[in-house]
Amino acid sequence: MPAPLPAHLEVAPGALWFREALDREAQAALLADIRAVLEEAPLFTPAMPRTGKPFSVRMSNCGPLGWVSDAAGYRYQPFHPNTRAPWPAMPPALAALWTTYAAVPAPPEACLINYYGPDARMSLHQDRDEADFTAPVLALSLGDTALFRIGGETRGGATRSIRLASGDIFLLSGPSRLAFHGIDRILPGTSTLLAEGGRFNLTLRRVNPAT
Numbered sequence: 086m087p088a089p090l091p092a093h094l095e096v097a098p099g100a101l102w103f104r105e106a107l108d109r110e111a112q113a114a115l116l117a118d119i120r121a122v123l124e125e126a127p128l129f130t131p132a133m134p135r136t137g138k139p140f141s142v143r144m145s146n147c148g149p150l151g152w153v154s155d156a157a158g159y160r161y162q163p164f165h166p167n168t169r170a171p172w173p174a175m176p177p178a179l180a181a182l183w184t185t186y187a188a189v190p191a192p193p194e195a196c197l198i199n200y201y202g203p204d205a206r207m208s209l210h211q212d213r214d215e216a217d218f219t220a221p222v223l224a225l226s227l228g229d230t231a232l233f234r235i236g237g238e239t240r241g242g243a244t245r246s247i248r249l250a251s252g253d254i255f256l257l258s259g260p261s262r263l264a265f266h267g268i269d270r271i272l273p274g275t276s277t278l279l280a281e282g283g284r285f286n287l288t289l290r291r292v293n294p295a296t
């Protein structure tokens with residue numbers, strides 16, 4: 086029998102919010118794993134396709150594939166855009182979260198690491214660069230609280246705002262997998278987890294259909 090899902094709120098069909106999923110010790114351990122990844126694969130500044138306008142969010146990845154964006158477009162690729170080195174391996178503790186919360190047999194292929202300084206934002210978008218939308222996306226917040234906005238599958242519909250705090254896990258499955266979403270802003274000074282302040286958000290994803 087599959088293990089039962091930990092306690093959660095379903096904020097929209099298939100959008101599951103696990104508040105305080107991780108205690109401080111588990112958050113600190115995952116943060117140390119992410120710091121080790123970033124030693125090998127430093128945060129880079131993505132740019133918008135066509136215009137080349139820089140994102141305010143800085144990014145890196147671990148796992149076999151990583152999401153990148155530059156003037157040529159959005160895509161997944163197996164190497165860092167600046168160092169050209171393969172992405173670091175997925176830390177086992179992150180893969181374990183996928184087993185517990187995503188509950189699909191195929192392992193995650195990418196972990197996108199977003200870093201938000203005090204003024205970073207992410208405008209409303211859909212995640213549709215993956216070749217397979219059947220698997221969920223698992224998001225983990227570490228550090229300052231973020232004002233996260235989520236709507237439906239069409240732009241311009243009703244949205245709701247959710248405060249994602251350090252240690253919260255958010256799972257997007259089923260109808261929510263293609264929901265419009267973004268980060269309106271972060272609330273500086275709301276967490277002491279990161280010495281430098283700001284927020285990391287990690288998203289675990291499948292990119293290709295499981296064979």
Ligand code: MD3
Pocket residue numbers: 197199207212222224231233255257261262263264265266267268286288
């Ligand atoms: C809803 N990240 O990396 S996490 C992203 O906090 C992204 O950094 C935000 O949007 C962040 O693409 C939001 C929550 C999240 C992640 C993936 C989703 C919500 C989602 C995919 C589909 C629908």
Ligand code: FE
Pocket residue numbers: 210211212266
């Ligand atoms: Fe997204």
